[in-house]
Amino acid sequence: MASFVSRLHQAIRTKKTAALVGLDPRWEQLPVRIRRAAEEMYDDPAAAKAAAFEEFCVRLIDVVAPLVPAIKPQAAFFEELGPDGSVALARVIRYGRAQGLIVICDAKRGDIGSTAEAYARAYLAGEDPQAAPYAADALTVNPYLGEDTLQPFVELCQKREAGIYVLVRTSNPGAATFQNHQNSEGQTLYEQVSETVEKLALQAGFDGNYGSIGAVVGATYPRELKDLREKMPHVPLLIPGYGAQGGNAADVAAAFDSAGLGAIVNSSRAINFAFRSPAYAESFGEKQWEAAAEAATRAMICDLAANTPAGQLMLDSKEA
Numbered sequence: 001m002a003s004f005v006s007r008l009h010q011a012i013r014t015k016k017t018a019a020l021v022g023l024d025p026r027w028e029q030l031p032v033r034i035r036r037a038a039e040e041m042y043d044d045p046a047a048a049k050a051a052a053f054e055e056f057c058v059r060l061i062d063v064v065a066p067l068v069p070a071i072k073p074q075a076a077f078f079e080e081l082g083p084d085g086s087v088a089l090a091r092v093i094r095y096g097r098a099q100g101l102i103v104i105c106d107a108k109r110g111d112i113g114s115t116a117e118a119y120a121r122a123y124l125a126g127e128d129p130q131a132a133p134y135a136a137d138a139l140t141v142n143p144y145l146g147e148d149t150l151q152p153f154v155e156l157c158q159k160r161e162a163g164i165y166v167l168v169r170t171s172n173p174g175a176a177t178f179q180n181h182q183n184s185e186g187q188t189l190y191e192q193v194s195e196t197v198e199k200l201a202l203q204a205g206f207d208g209n210y211g212s213i214g215a216v217v218g219a220t221y222p223r224e225l226k227d228l229r230e231k232m233p234h235v236p237l238l239i240p241g242y243g244a245q246g247g248n249a250a251d252v253a254a255a256f257d258s259a260g261l262g263a264i265v266n267s268s269r270a271i272n273f274a275f276r277s278p279a280y281a282e283s284f285g286e287k288q289w290e291a292a293a294e295a296a297t298r299a300m301i302c303d304l305a306a307n308t309p310a311g312q313l314m315l316d317s318k319e320a
């Protein structure tokens with residue numbers, strides 16, 4: 001049995017990159033051929049969209065599986081479709097794992113303890129993909145109901161060798177409105193959450209350097225990211241906001257340790273829909289959307305390698 005963080009770091013070392021590809025299937029942006037084929041096959045719009053999302057994600061997984069250690073399906077786009085979408089999400093997660101990828105389901109769950117237990121059992125399969133219906137290696141979790149509501153997730157992480165990423169400082173423009181609220185000692189809410197996450201990381205799946213309880217910290221706030229890295233030395237970070245939201249490699253550099261570990265950097269739209277972006281539209285176009293996604297993934301990998309300590313992963317492979 002291997003803890004979530006050991007499996008993640010093994011995958012990062014094997015692929016020599018900390019790039020994480022988000023799967024965010026947005027109907028209007030999918031290649032037209034995939035949409036039309038699904039609409040011809042199914043009368044029911046939700047069934048057609050679910051089939052198209054599954055096909056798009058499976059084909060994207062085939063493109064990125066040889067290149068990156070992990071994927072992060074965004075549950076919201078699937079949930080919007082109702083039951084058909086939920087089935088498609090579960091199938092996409094299983095397919096990703098079958099291709100050897102670490103799968104982090106982004107569903108941002110959180111509730112009172114006894115309800116949180118049910119969420120944990122639904123998503124956290126950990127090492128055994130048969131252990132949960134949405135058989136993810138890890139799940140994003142919202143901590144704002146309190147520390148007691150994280151405990152059921154932590155316990156299941158320990159039991160099933162799974163992981164969670166707790167929202168600490170998010171990437172959105174309004175992140176500061178609640179998260180920067182200060183207590184009487186001048187400590188922000190997100191700093192208080194970070195103290196709890198650092199403590200929990202030592203309780204579940206700790207590999208000597210990092211635990212299996214991670215934190216989500218946005219690339220769009222590099223000063224806070226650097227500070228939080230120092231405040232949570234044993235916490236693996238999931239960093240969204242690179243690419244479409246404006247974050248770049250320099251912004252995320254402080255997240256990595258000297259071996260290039262300790263963080264994964266997510267990009268969703270900039271890879272999923274690279275064929276629509278000025279950088280790739282002309283050379284690839286819609287028919288070659290997979291080649292555009294591959295080029296965008298490779299560009300991200302090179303960017304992280306050249307401009308962050310994650311470049312050490314490449315050097316280690318040359319020395320080996």
Ligand SMILES: O=C(O)c1cc(=O)[nH]c(=O)n1[C@@H]1O[C@H](COP(=O)(O)O)[C@@H](O)[C@H]1O
Pocket residue numbers: 022024074106140169170171172216217218240241242243244245266267268269270
């Ligand atoms: O938990 C997340 O992944 C997340 C947290 C956060 O603070 N900001 C954020 O953008 N995300 C998610 O990361 C993805 C970012 O997508 P792109 O902006 O297209 O790269 C989306 O699925 C978001 O829901």
